[in-house]
Amino acid sequence: MAPWMTKRTFLERWSLRLVMLLIAIVMILPFLYVVSVSFSSYKDVVSANLVIFPLHPTLEAYQWVLSGGSILQSFFNSVIITAGGTAINMFMTTTMAYALSRKNVPGLKLILWMVLLTFLISPTMITSYLVVRDMHLLGTWWALLLPGAISTFNLIVMRQFFMGLPEELIDSARIDGASHLRILWSIVLPLSKASLAAIALFYAVAHWNSFFNAVMYINDPQLYPLTLILRQIVLQGTMPPDAATLSSTPPPNLTIQMAVVVITMVPILLVYPFLQKHFTKGVLTGSIKG
Known part of the structure; x- marks a missing residue:
């Protein structure tokens, strides 16, 4: 290799590192x-x-925020909503993705077209509210969990990953008498850990950060998720209902707002490192194969 080419490669490498370092600092x-x-x-x-x-x-801001019951209650509400919602999402998505990945499913093309249509046609806010109301889900956590049980994007990624698995494994299991549920549980899911981890992270982050559905469907402050309390404090400038009962003088509103923001970010920051190694692999594999 010519010396000028080596020097150019060296400059390109360090220029890229410098740009990435600046982007990291800005973030x-x-x-x-x-x-x-x-x-x-x-x-x-x-x-x-x-x-x-x-x-x-x-630690005054954190002591003041955590001394009331609203923040802790909303934190546990968010944990329950995120855990339960992610479990429902993964069950519905994996079972439907596996069914759509089989070639002998009756009406497969029609079902796929109906799924893909949801990319182009999405329900309006009024339509979603009327559906939730008619299903008698208003004022319950089910209004936050059931309407978005399956994400079309995640379903397509999961289906493509399942289609990329060796068909011989499925056929051999069928010859041995295994049912589709047995094949899904014992063969497909263990081979799809990377994709499952990525999709679960997508769903968990969406549930944890969601607040708009709670604004529309939840009226009981005891059921509020943490993001809704954060919205009230940061955007509306209102404190939790039990803040007025605190005897100590509250810190400045700015420190309280930032303390609630940090409390909201910590769970995702703790979970993400454990799923990071599966994140890129799962998404890329699921979108390329098939």
Whole structure:
């Protein structure tokens, strides 16, 4: 290789690294600012002495937020909604994706066209509300779980992954007398861990961050998810219902808002590293094979 080509390759490699480093800094700085403000003291907030790291760190905002019952209650509500919703999503998506990946299913093309039509035709807000109301789901968590039980994008990705599995495995299991449920549970799912982890992460993040459906369908504050409480504090400037009963003087609103934002982000940040190794592999494999 010519020396000038080696030098060019070296410059390209380090230029790419520098660009990626700048992008990482731009993405990390807002997160560090939010965390810094949440740990900042009243004096730092009032004097606007806010830097990447708090000058006088304190836990007052977290103590004040967690001392009331609304934040903790909404946190557990979000955990239940996310866990239950993801379980329903994965069950419905995997079973339908496996059925659509089999070539001998009656009316397969018609069903596929109906599934793909949902990409182009989506229900309006009023239509969704009327369906939820007529199913008597208003005011319950089922209104947050059942209407979006299957995501079309996730279904297509999962189906393509299933179609990429060796057909000989399925045929040999059928010859041995295994049912489709047995094949799905014992053969297909163990071979699809990467795709399952990626799809589960998609569903879990969507449930954890969702608040609009809760605004429309949930009226009982005891059933509010954490994102709805966060929206009230950050956008509307209103504190939880039990905030007025606290005896201590509350910290500045800015530190309270950022503390709730951090509490909302922590669960996803803790779960994501365990699924990261499966994320890219599962999505790419499911979208290319088949």
